[in-house]
Amino acid sequence: MTQEKITTAISVDWIQDISWIRDAARSLGFGDIRVSDTDLSQASERLKEWLKAGRHGDMNYMSERAHLRANPAELQPGTIRVITARMDYLPDNTEIRQSVDWRDMEMAKVENPTQAVVAMYARGRDYHKVLRQRLQTLAEEIQKKVGSLGYRVFVDSGPVMEVELAQKSGLGWRGKHTLLLNREAGSMFFLGEILVDVPFPVDEPITSHCGECSACINICPTGAITAPYQLDARRCISYLTIEHKGSIPLELRSLMGNRIYGCDDCQLACPWNKFAQMTALPDFLPRHGLDQASLLDLWSWSEEDFLSRHEGSPIRRIGYQAWLRNLAVGIGNALQATSLSKSQKEQIRVALINKRVSVSPMVQEHIDWALNAGL
Secondary structure (H helix, E strand, O other): OOHHHHHHHOOHHHHHOOHHHHHHHHHOOOOEEEEEOOOOHHHHHHHHHHHHOOOOOOOHHHHHOHHHHOOHHHHOOOOOEEEEEEEEOEOOOHHHHHOOOHHHHHHHHHOOOOEOEEOHHHOOOOHHHHHHHHHHHHHHHHHHHHOOOOEEEEOOOOOOOHHHHHHHOOOOEEOOOOOEEEOOOEOOEEEEEEEEOOOOOOOOOOOOOOOOOOHHHHHOOOOOEEEOOEEOHHHOHHHHHHHOOOOOOHHHHHHHOOEEEOOOHHHHHOHHHHHOOEOOOHHHOOOOOOOOOEHHHHHOOOHHHHHHHOOOOHHHHHOHHHHHHHHHHHHHHHHOOOOOOHHHHHHHHHHHHHHHOOOOHHHHHHHHHHHHHOO
């Protein structure tokens, strides 16, 4: 259906003024929505260069479906607009509310060698499910108004260039760490998209407000942000602990510290995150003590514990063996900490040795590294 036919088939008023869509989105827990067109030609060229340099590591799906990322209409025929939505995830809990600066509180966890640090977005329910359900509801509300709507919903689940589309729509600007930044919400939010075949008015992009700041680059533990707006995923702790399937490179293990799933350091260092918004949704509150758990507490979980406690969590996807691999690295780094007593280190060694007989060869190799690293 052409744009002209669409316009005559539905009420023009509902298309030209989309404040009603924003109101509906906010009622569903979204912080904001914006609209972009589908031209991703410039971003596509940058993606090709990134893939050619091999910076995607073993995320083969990035290269296999690269052509689709640049062409939203191939994902949903007839697509001419993309509605991009932001959903904040900073948990509205007592610990955050009572903290003078929640970023300092989170950095203190990184500096405690016995604590297990899970990226904040992954401590609650699986965001894929939460956002997808609410985006689906929003799309259905739009359909009720316009009467005719071809659409498809995405939440980090398909070949969609989320940050590029969000940047084009004016939802924020790409920070030097490559994440989207927003003046009112920092970067502690999820993104989701609705591909539509209705010519809603396009929002204008906004200018960058990073200036000369390089805090995110300077704080990256593994040097994964190789230059402003340049990320080498192969060195990124989020990639290593989530996407990477094999053995973690030896030269990066000691740099990972106690970060066992994802990494928030570049966000914690960003000045704009002093404006991060607390979510109104209980879905993103920490579950099973993941905001306070020790490495040994999590190491003691059986596979049944892992599967049941991570039911409905994004962490479940990496599997139990990768979970133990990540923990083994964190525990090995804890053994090197001068702040731990001899009795604490002995307790850790015993826990490592006891688990060794029942894990995969990959995890055994990481356990051996941990034991040797602590000598």
